Amino acid sequence: MATSWTPTVLFQPVVDLLTGEVLGYEALGRVSGCEDEGFRLLALYAEHDNVYDETLIHLTRLAISRGAFRPPGTLLFINVTRPVLQALLDDSGHRLSSYDGLVFEIPESDHQISQWPSLLVPFVADAAQVALDDWGAGQADPLRLVEIHPAWVKIDLQMTQKVGQDPAVDRLIALLVNWLEENRARVIAEGIETEEQLFRLRRLGIRYGQGYFLGRPGNVLSCCQAIS
Incomplete structure (x- = not known):
C-alpha cells in the first residue's frame, strides 16, 4: 500500500428543509486528491501507518x-473521538477561548458513551454544542439521549433511506422528533438523496438535513440547491 498521502477536510452543508437556507457545515476528513473515496480511504491509510488518532486530531484542528x-x-459540525477531545484539552496552544458555533458530533454506537459527558463539560461551558451522530445505526437507545443531553440528533442515512418504505421507521422518527422538541433538541436527517425523501422527512417534522440532494462535500462556501 502506498503511504504517501495527505489528509484534508471538505465541508458539506446542513440545510433548513423548510427554507433552503444553510444552517451550517459538517467537516469531513478525506485524502487529498482522492476526495470522492470518502472517509474509508483516509481511515485505511491512517490505520496502516498506525497514526489514526494523530490524523483525527490533525483533521479536527x-x-x-x-x-x-x-x-x-x-x-460547524465536527466528528470527534475521545482522544481528539482529550488532545484539545491537553494542548493549550490549540484551545479556543470560545467554542461558540461549533457542534461536536459523537457516535451513538460508542459502547462507552457514559465516558463522554464529563469530557464534554469544559467545551459546553465554552459554548460548544453536542450532536449525537448516526442515531439508528447503533443501538438507537433512548437512554443515550438522556445521558448525553444533545442539542442535535443526526439520524443515520440507513434510516433516512427507509422513510416512506417502512411504517415502523416513520413512526419511530416522528416519536423521536416530538420527544426531542420537548427537550429542546433538534433532528438532522443524514443521507438525503432524493426529493421524495426530503418531502417525507418534512412531513415527519424534521426541519434539518444533509445529503447529496442538498449539497455535496466541497469548500466551505458550497451551496445547497433550492428547495421549493
Whole structure:
C-alpha cells in the first residue's frame, strides 16, 4: 500500500428543509486528491501507518481553522473521538477561548458513551454544542439521549433511506422528533438523496438535513440547491 498521502477536510452543508437556507457545515476528513473515496480511504491509510488518532486530531484542528471562514451565523459540525477531545484539552496552544458555533458530533454506537459527558463539560461551558451522530445505526437507545443531553440528533442515512418504505421507521422518527422538541433538541436527517425523501422527512417534522440532494462535500462556501 502506498503511504504517501495527505489528509484534508471538505465541508458539506446542513440545510433548513423548510427554507433552503444553510444552517451550517459538517467537516469531513478525506485524502487529498482522492476526495470522492470518502472517509474509508483516509481511515485505511491512517490505520496502516498506525497514526489514526494523530490524523483525527490533525483533521479536527484543520476543520476548526478552515471552518472559521464559513459564513457568519452558520454552525460547524465536527466528528470527534475521545482522544481528539482529550488532545484539545491537553494542548493549550490549540484551545479556543470560545467554542461558540461549533457542534461536536459523537457516535451513538460508542459502547462507552457514559465516558463522554464529563469530557464534554469544559467545551459546553465554552459554548460548544453536542450532536449525537448516526442515531439508528447503533443501538438507537433512548437512554443515550438522556445521558448525553444533545442539542442535535443526526439520524443515520440507513434510516433516512427507509422513510416512506417502512411504517415502523416513520413512526419511530416522528416519536423521536416530538420527544426531542420537548427537550429542546433538534433532528438532522443524514443521507438525503432524493426529493421524495426530503418531502417525507418534512412531513415527519424534521426541519434539518444533509445529503447529496442538498449539497455535496466541497469548500466551505458550497451551496445547497433550492428547495421549493
